[in-house]
Amino acid sequence: HVASRASYMSSALAASVPRTHPLPPHRSFSRAHRRRSAPLPRAATASESEETHEPMKLAFLGCGIMGVPMAKNLLKAGHDVCVWNRTSAAAAPVVEAGGKLAASAADAAREADVVFVMVSTPDAALDVAKAAADGLAPGKGYVDVSTVDAGTSSTIASIVRATGAEFLEAPVSGSKKPAEDGALIFLCAGDEGLYTRCASPLETMGKAHFFLGDVGQGAKMKLVVNMIMGSMMGAFAEGLTLAEKSDLDPATLLEVVSLGAIASPMFALKGPTMVKGTFNPAFPLKHQQKDMRLALALADELAQDMPVAAAANELYKRARRDGADDEDFSAVLKAVKK
Incomplete structure (x- = not known):
């Protein structure tokens, strides 16, 4: 090793x-x-x-x-x-x-x-x-x-x-x-x-x-990684929305998050553009939802419950129905706010 x-x-x-x-x-x-x-x-x-x-x-x-x-x-x-x-x-x-x-x-x-x-x-x-x-x-x-x-x-x-x-x-x-x-x-x-x-x-x-x-192990690892990422982004979008509705400054929230145990390069990269409502695609939302779907299908094959990922997948599906397919996957924020 x-x-x-x-x-x-x-x-x-x-x-x-x-x-x-x-x-x-x-x-x-x-x-x-x-x-x-x-x-x-x-x-x-x-x-x-x-x-x-x-x-x-x-x-x-x-x-x-x-x-x-x-x-x-x-x-x-x-x-x-x-x-x-x-x-x-x-x-x-x-x-x-x-x-x-x-x-x-x-x-x-x-x-x-x-x-x-x-x-x-x-x-x-x-x-x-x-x-x-x-x-x-x-x-x-x-x-x-x-x-x-x-x-x-x-x-x-x-x-x-x-x-x-x-x-x-x-x-x-x-x-x-x-x-x-x-x-x-x-x-x-x-x-x-x-x-x-x-x-x-x-x-x-x-x-x-x-x-x-063996073939398949790389594919499975990638789906697990993207499932985690999609779930994290869904929770992040909910946090930004709750902060806004609570009259909290989103920029301050981003700073607080960046200094604590949940600091994430993804949050640091996507947070400012999400606050601005800018969703230029680096990773299109339709592909994130596809990966969530494939990860959940893998979980079904293994009879493994994935309640958090399943709930996040519903947010991405809603965002797709609302026309966010070709926006960045962080546009899931719009589905949360709706």
Whole structure:
């Protein structure tokens, strides 16, 4: 096991929590520990890894809020990046930064040794995997960083492995700003050899990456993280609303919260914009509600009650009915106030 500092974060913002004891049975990597002597899984030591990365031939499928900055960071790091998006205009920022535009997902896969995928829904992830399969072959890798349920991820793994390629699920914890800053957290599971091969791009796009075992474990971890985040945001929105109705200054509430045990990078980031009523999307509300739904479905499979998350999910559903789909997920505040 790697004794290190484990990184945790909501999908809104990355934050680090120090550990003084050995990590549980998974392998992790954090930029803060590149100079330590702890070995990367079945690869070079962290310090060696920093010095031996070579440019890779990569494909990036999906050029949305997250995909564009992730692909651009890969280009900045010197990787050869071929991009594809269902609407080609969305890929323009990556092409302008030096990426090559492919005519199809399969063409992009043919151009690359490793394919990265970032799309918004399980159905879209399945569609892209099926479309890319014709361009996959033994020796290639397929890394899906989308947030999907474990069942969908397993289906995608079967599609990919049927071509002889390796598969890694690697959903990210982080939103637009961490994607731009290369500060995402990757929750990986699947073919460990591919995980090791992808050290360079993962380190370029993220501040930490974890290997969690078999396909499905990364997907489940991501859903748990986003369920916690969505529940926290629902409670935060209720607190802001109650403070306002009690004639309390919301700015003072934010300061009080920031100084206490419930201080949170997410609250610090979202609080001021929520007070202003500004909800520019870093993580669209419709995606947060989708993740709440998938997390609750996982809980149902395990016969586990989730009353707090279930109540929060109802707030997001109400916000969606009120037209907040494409606003930031912090717009759940409007549903609370209504």
